[in-house]
Amino acid sequence: MSADLRIAGARLWDSLCESAQFGAIPGTERGMCRLTLSDEDAAVRRWFVAACEDIGMTVSFDRLGTIRARREGTEPGLAPIAIGSHLDTQPTGGRFDGILGVLAGLEVVRTLHDAGIVTRHPIEVIDWTNEEGARFAPAMVSSGVFAGVFSLDYALGQVDRDGVTLGQALERSGFAGQTDPADHPMAAHFELHIEQGPVLENEGLEIGVVGGVQGIRWYDVVVKGQTCHAGTTPMALRRDALHSAARLAVAIDAIGRSDPGASLSTIGLFQAYPGSRNTAPGEVRLTVDLRHPEVAGLDRMEAALQADIATLEGDLGVAIAVTPVWSSPPVTFDPGVLNAIAGATQRLGYSHRTMLSGAGHDSVYTARVAPTGMIFIPCENGISHNIAENITPAQAERGANVLLQAVLDYDRHNA
Ligand SMILES: [Zn+2]
Numbered sequence: 001m002s003a004d005l006r007i008a009g010a011r012l013w014d015s016l017c018e019s020a021q022f023g024a025i026p027g028t029e030r031g032m033c034r035l036t037l038s039d040e041d042a043a044v045r046r047w048f049v050a051a052c053e054d055i056g057m058t059v060s061f062d063r064l065g066t067i068r069a070r071r072e073g074t075e076p077g078l079a080p081i082a083i084g085s086h087l088d089t090q091p092t093g094g095r096f097d098g099i100l101g102v103l104a105g106l107e108v109v110r111t112l113h114d115a116g117i118v119t120r121h122p123i124e125v126i127d128w129t130n131e132e133g134a135r136f137a138p139a140m141v142s143s144g145v146f147a148g149v150f151s152l153d154y155a156l157g158q159v160d161r162d163g164v165t166l167g168q169a170l171e172r173s174g175f176a177g178q179t180d181p182a183d184h185p186m187a188a189h190f191e192l193h194i195e196q197g198p199v200l201e202n203e204g205l206e207i208g209v210v211g212g213v214q215g216i217r218w219y220d221v222v223v224k225g226q227t228c229h230a231g232t233t234p235m236a237l238r239r240d241a242l243h244s245a246a247r248l249a250v251a252i253d254a255i256g257r258s259d260p261g262a263s264l265s266t267i268g269l270f271q272a273y274p275g276s277r278n279t280a281p282g283e284v285r286l287t288v289d290l291r292h293p294e295v296a297g298l299d300r301m302e303a304a305l306q307a308d309i310a311t312l313e314g315d316l317g318v319a320i321a322v323t324p325v326w327s328s329p330p331v332t333f334d335p336g337v338l339n340a341i342a343g344a345t346q347r348l349g350y351s352h353r354t355m356l357s358g359a360g361h362d363s364v365y366t367a368r369v370a371p372t373g374m375i376f377i378p379c380e381n382g383i384s385h386n387i388a389e390n391i392t393p394a395q396a397e398r399g400a401n402v403l404l405q406a407v408l409d410y411d412r413h414n415a
Contacts, residue, residue, distance in 0.1 A: 009397030012107040020095040031387025036088035036130040037169035055113045061177030064142040065170045067127040075120045079185035084126030094389025101192045104400040119411040128362040136166045143362035145181045147369045189366035192375045192403045198382025207345045207352040208376030215298050215330035219288040225318040227282030242272045244318040245284035251308035264291040337373030344405035
């Protein structure tokens with residue numbers, strides 16, 4: 001009976017460990033550097049393709065190198081149920097962020113293959129190109145093109161810090177395909193991912209049923225004052241960009257604390273120029289990341305940022321320019337997919353809660369064009385985008401079992 005079917009936890013764990021040989025950071029226990037379309041990424045892609053072909057799947061690439069490994073279903077007219085995530089990593093990342101979602105998809109198909117079960121829908125396991133955005137901005141670019149958020153030419157033209165375009169890196173990797181990324185049917189998209197935060201672990205829970213993703217807005221901020229001599233310029237006559245930026249940083253922190261449990265604010269980059277010990281900086285550049293589950297909340301935070309900037313400009317005689325660089329509206333996932341995930345979790349007897357994702361994922365974009373849902377498992381100390389990122393084999397196994405049973409349930413009950 002397919003309701004009793006379980007994935008092979010040891011095989012999934014072996015795959016996770018085996019895939020980590022491609023891009024492992026020497027001298028670290030689990031650290032990974034597998035930037036998108038690097039030699040290491042191309043190597044893990046070849047490994048993944050071979051593993052999929054081993055169990056009779058048909059593998060194709062689109063013009064952004066998105067890998068789709070397909071297992072046919074019994075009803076030819078149905079669009080595929082996709083299980084997708086990403087195999088690329090941050091420069092000092094771990095071996096589970098994204099990778100778990102792809103390799104759990106492979107494990108689901110291996111399990112069906114061994115049991116001789118054929119689903120009604122085709123199943124496609126997807127490796128979305130450049131999810132991380134670490135080598136080429138923006139993040140989640142191929143799922144974005146798939147969903148019509150970015151144009152194909154825009155994505156192919158993005159440049160890394162060495163001046164290489166994504167299109168050139170793709171050609172070099174050998175994974176440039178012929179088909180239009182946006183021209184691909186999808187019945188549903190399931191993504192299993194590590195939480196990348198501490199909530200599940202803190203609450204001692206095994207599974208997160210992810211109802212959606214909070215909204216994100218990014219800004220570049222430049223504070224301009226006047227560079228001056230540290231020894232000759234009285235304090236009252238200074239227009240110190242760093243002092244102003246520091247006041248702004250405190251204000252931005254307060255914006256993040258303004259709606260506890262919902263609002264978050266981060267300054268990830270903060271650079272003072274010209275950068276000399278005995279010169280008061282005339283310019284500071286910083287980045288701002290605002291997050292909230294609701295558009296109204298994001299609007300309030302953005303208005304507060306603008307008001308704080310106006311106040312500081314008036315008080316301190318500096319000019320502060322804010323440029324929006326990216327925004328991702330809040331996402332609510334599909335009730336049907338979430339029902340399948342929640343039902344599977346309950347039948348499997350795993351402790352769980354519903355939650356929002358704090359991070360962006362490919363599912364944010366697939367949700368625009370196909371019913372989508374996500375499954376979270378806890379990760380150690382909530383750490384991710386870090387070489388210390390870690391999960392246990394049992395956590396991976398539970399997540400993949402939920403994925404398997406949720407996909408089987410969705411396959412039975414949806415056209
Ligand atoms: Zn990820």
